[in-house]
Amino acid sequence: xxxxxxxxxxxxxxxxxxxxxxxxxxxxxxxxxxxxxxxxxxxxxxxxxxxxxxxxxxxxxxxxxxxxxxxxxxxxxxxxxxxxxxxxxxxxxxxxxxxxxxxxxxxxxxxxxxxxxxxxxxxxxxxxxxxxxxxxxxxxxxxxxxxxxxxxxxxxxxxxxxxxxxxxxxxxxxxxxxxxxxxxxxxxxxxxxxxxxxxxxxxxxxxxxxxxxxxxxxxxxxxxxxxxxxxxxxxxxxxxxxxxxxxxxxxxxxxxxxxxxxxxxxxxxxxxxxxxxxxxxxxxxxxxxxxxxxxxxxxxxxxx
Amino acid sequence: xxxxxxxxxxxxxxxxxxxxxxxxxxxxxxxxxxxxxxxxxxxxxxxxxxxxxxxxxxxxxxxxxxxxxxxxxxxxxxxxxxxxxxxxxxxxxxxxxxxxxxxxxxxxxxxxxxxxxxxxxxxxxxxxxxxxxxxxxxxxxxxxxxxxxxxxxxxxxxxxxxxxxxxxxxxxxxxxxxxxxxxxxxxxxxxxxxxxxxxxxxxxxxxxxxxxxxxxxxxxxxxxxxxxxxxxxxxxxxxxxxxxxxxxxxxxxxxxxxxxxxxxxxxxxxxxxxxxxxxxxxxxxxxxxxxxxxxxxxxxxxxxxxxxxxxxxxxxxxxxxxxxxxxxxxxxxxxxxxxxxxxxxxxxxxxxxxxxxxxx
Numbered sequence: 001x002x003x004x005x006x007x008x009x010x011x012x013x014x015x016x017x018x019x020x021x022x023x024x025x026x027x028x029x030x031x032x033x034x035x036x037x038x039x040x041x042x043x044x045x046x047x048x049x050x051x052x053x054x055x056x057x058x059x060x061x062x063x064x065x066x067x068x069x070x071x072x073x074x075x076x077x078x079x080x081x082x083x084x085x086x087x088x089x090x091x092x093x094x095x096x097x098x099x100x101x102x103x104x105x106x107x108x109x110x111x112x113x114x115x116x117x118x119x120x121x122x123x124x125x126x127x128x129x130x131x132x133x134x135x136x137x138x139x140x141x142x143x144x145x146x147x148x149x150x151x152x153x154x155x156x157x158x159x160x161x162x163x164x165x166x167x168x169x170x171x172x173x174x175x176x177x178x179x180x181x182x183x184x185x186x187x188x189x190x191x192x193x194x195x196x197x198x199x200x201x202x203x204x205x206x207x208x209x210x211x212x213x214x215x216x217x218x219x220x221x222x223x224x225x226x227x228x229x230x231x232x233x234x235x236x237x238x239x240x241x242x243x244x245x246x247x248x249x250x251x252x253x254x255x256x257x258x259x260x261x262x263x264x265x266x267x268x269x270x271x272x273x274x275x276x277x278x279x280x281x282x283x284x285x286x287x288x289x290x291x292x293x294x295x296x297x298x299x300x301x302x303x304x
Numbered sequence: 305x306x307x308x309x310x311x312x313x314x315x316x317x318x319x320x321x322x323x324x325x326x327x328x329x330x331x332x333x334x335x336x337x338x339x340x341x342x343x344x345x346x347x348x349x350x351x352x353x354x355x356x357x358x359x360x361x362x363x364x365x366x367x368x369x370x371x372x373x374x375x376x377x378x379x380x381x382x383x384x385x386x387x388x389x390x391x392x393x394x395x396x397x398x399x400x401x402x403x404x405x406x407x408x409x410x411x412x413x414x415x416x417x418x419x420x421x422x423x424x425x426x427x428x429x430x431x432x433x434x435x436x437x438x439x440x441x442x443x444x445x446x447x448x449x450x451x452x453x454x455x456x457x458x459x460x461x462x463x464x465x466x467x468x469x470x471x472x473x474x475x476x477x478x479x480x481x482x483x484x485x486x487x488x489x490x491x492x493x494x495x496x497x498x499x500x501x502x503x504x505x506x507x508x509x510x511x512x513x514x515x516x517x518x519x520x521x522x523x524x525x526x527x528x529x530x531x532x533x534x535x536x537x538x539x540x541x542x543x544x545x546x547x548x549x550x551x552x553x554x555x556x557x558x559x560x561x562x563x564x565x566x567x568x569x570x571x572x573x574x575x576x577x578x579x580x581x582x583x584x585x586x587x588x589x590x591x592x593x594x595x596x597x598x599x600x601x602x603x604x605x606x607x608x609x610x611x612x613x614x615x616x617x618x619x620x621x622x623x624x625x626x627x628x629x630x631x632x633x634x635x636x637x638x639x640x641x642x643x644x645x646x647x648x649x650x651x652x653x654x655x656x657x658x659x660x661x662x663x664x
Binding site: 017018034035038039041042045046048053081082083084085087092093095096098099102118121149150152153189190191192193196199200203204205206247 | 318320322323326329330333334335340341344345347348349351352353354357450451452463464466467470471477522574578579580581583
């Protein structure tokens with residue numbers, strides 16, 4: 001397939017460019033900033049994978065899910081981990097069923113000739129499709145390759161091959177090719193440096209914690225039951241916590257957890273006492289909790 | 305656009321031709337007359353990491369703002385005090401070795417003496433000789449089990465292979481085939497102190513680091529510490545040790561400066577260690593423990609390091625001296641969190657160190 005600069009599907013759906021896509025994403029409850037909307041738009045139009053990096057909890061995975069909703073495509077998620085093998089990412093044969101099939105054929109004395117029997121064993125119905133193959137077969141789809149930095153080098157090289165021609169060849173069956181490549185979103189937490197060769201195939205975007213107004217808007221959109229006042233105070237406190245040089249600064253996800261926890265306990269604003277009791281929703285290290293407790297609580301969670 | 309790409313390359317962002325091509329098609333897909341569209345088209349296609357972003361912003365402002373491009377890599381740093389490559393001994397040429405057996409023996413016993421000599425007290429010629437011996441001190445990687453499996457005579461049954469094999473026998477499972485976890489090299493992270501007090505040893509330690517990186521490029525990381533943290537793994541991957549060390553020297557901004565171990569260790573753990581580099585790794589800290597900052601911070605960070613790492617090894621060249629006692633505040637703070645405390649002053653000490661690393 002040739003590289004096309006304009007895909008009719010994407011430009012038709014979002015004629016106004018990134019702004020239209022941003023509006024559609026907002027409608028699903030995901031609030032992107034200009035850079036992220038542009039990145040997602042270009043990924044759709046240029047048919048290039050989108051490589052997202054940033055602190056944990058800034059909304060990398062959520063973007064892929066929101067994009068699937070916006071485009072109406074099915075989403076397939078491949079969670080990476082060390083030791084991930086091609087058979088867990090692409091496809092595998094269902095050996096148990098193959099063996100049963102063989103026995104059944106034997107019992108029915110349908111043993112016409114070994115060649116055709118063997119061929120019948122490698123039928124599509126004995127193939128277990130894993131996320132990469134599913135995404136190609138079901139394309140146009142969204143393929144989320146989550147935490148690619150956790151997989152090892154061998155897997156990265158393999159991924160590079162799949163992402164460059166969107167073709168998977170299965171020796172016993174033939175080749176699966178996606179007419180329209182899936183929209184690929186790769187995420188990384190930067191636990192290690194991902195190879196430049198892989199990044200070069202992708203659009204690169206570094207996600208940051210949202211600014212105050214956007215974070216308030218996110219909290220309001222995702223948690224409509226939380227009061228405006230509580231949302232603003234949680235966002236302000238989260239922003240302050242991020243400046244404290246903590247082991248794990250809270251992300252948007254943690255801010256949402258915190259607001260939910262406070263709301264569940266009946267808080268309408270950030271009352272210092274409740275805040276101290278629910279700190280476990282935002283801070284995940286004892287050192288961080290100690291540190292925040294040691295600081296003047298009033299200064300952190302003050303009303304206003 | 306192409307002029308901008310050139311500016312960006314001068315600023316240290318690797319804007320390769322295929323990336324520039326991507327930028328052009330990205331700009332084509334957006335509104336070219338909109339400055340922010342151009343900004344994002346370039347940023348999304350030309351940058352490859354968070355470090356690139358600041359450079360990109362500066363170059364963008366400089367180029368489209370009409371200013372002269374600014375180089376962010378300072379050209380004239382303080383020259384690194386790495387020992388430069390001395391010419392080879394005249395005697396090391398052809399023929400002579402073969403006919404002169406006693407000379408060889410003398411050389412061998414010379415090597416033996418050299419093995420135990422303190423690196424700091426060597427003459428340039430001895431140092432040059434020792435340098436060649438360094439190539440032989442390659443630490444074997446410590447191993448761990450991975451989730452990847454490989455065929456093996458024992459272990460769990462490998463269903464795929466067993467069935468495929470049985471198909472050959474008409475579907476009769478005549479033999480069970482097995483697989484088991486494959487051992488993988490454990491990550492080794494070297495933190496080399498390049499502050500002034502470590503200057504006599506830094507060259508040798510970096511050569512040791514180079515040998516380690518060359519042996520296992522994928523599972524070894526090298527950082528230099530002093531007043532700040534610098535990752536030199538990439539430079540260390542150069543094949544030739546002298547070029548690798550020269551490149552690292554260029555990359556290290558705080559060569560022969562002071563020591564703020566606690567702070568730098570914190571920076572390492574925040575930016576790299578906690579995210580995965582130190583997790584389950586063998587971390588080797590090469591320093592004399594002369595800490596200018598507070599020992600409390602160092603103690604705290606060493607404890608944190610130990611919780612993340614599989615093993616923490618501390619290399620202190622002064623430990624090789626007779627009568628050495630780890631009395632400095634930094635050493636006192638670090639030792640409770642250290643699994644092995646070794647010397648690193650001579651070739652023999654390095655051999656011991658590589659045994660400690662392999663066995664960790």
